[in-house]
Amino acid sequence: MRWVAIAPVALFAALGGFFLSGLFRENPDALPSTRVGQTAPPLSVTALPGKTPLTPEMLADGEVKLVNFWASWCVPCRVEHPQLEHLAEELPVxxxxxxxxxxxxxxxxxxxxxxxxxxxxxxxxxTGIDWGLYGVPETFVVAGDGTVMLRFAGPITESVIADTLTPAIEAARAR
Incomplete structure (x- = not known):
């Protein structure tokens, strides 16, 4: 009979611990990616007329690069565009x-x-499905050997560059 009185307290403590653990995750807003640490998935893309076509060989060309999924109908893509232009001065995008x-x-x-x-x-x-895309914009840091180092979902801002992309780019360069 004593266990009947203790069971609700134990259940409450277990649920409280579960919810508290969620508060102390490294980045609760980050969306997980199974691609991080793996070779970039194959590309099933076509060329955009008048532009240099993206090829699978470019993803493992020895240089750290960004791969950015975008669309003209995407308002956050328009917002992040100046940041991509800035990043393109430092590494291939x-x-x-x-x-x-x-x-x-x-x-x-x-x-x-x-x-x-x-x-x-x-x-x-x-290609979006193969890369695990949730939506646009999404940006991936890819090491010179073609390994995906980071996936960032959402528009790139100056703080995202400083706090998220730059450390991942440096880690990719150090590989």
């Missing part, structure tokens, strides 16, 4: 245009500028 009309993508780049060293078009979302 490859773009994957996601589920977009080629004319709209080209107009977007004409209006805002083109920070991408090469671009692939993921019209059927196959």
């Amino acid at each position: 490859y773009g994957i245009n996601y589920k977009d009309a080629p004319d709209a993508a080209l107009a977007f780049l004409e209006e805002l500028g083109d920070p991408f060293a090469a671009i692939g078009v993921d019209g059927d979302a196959r």
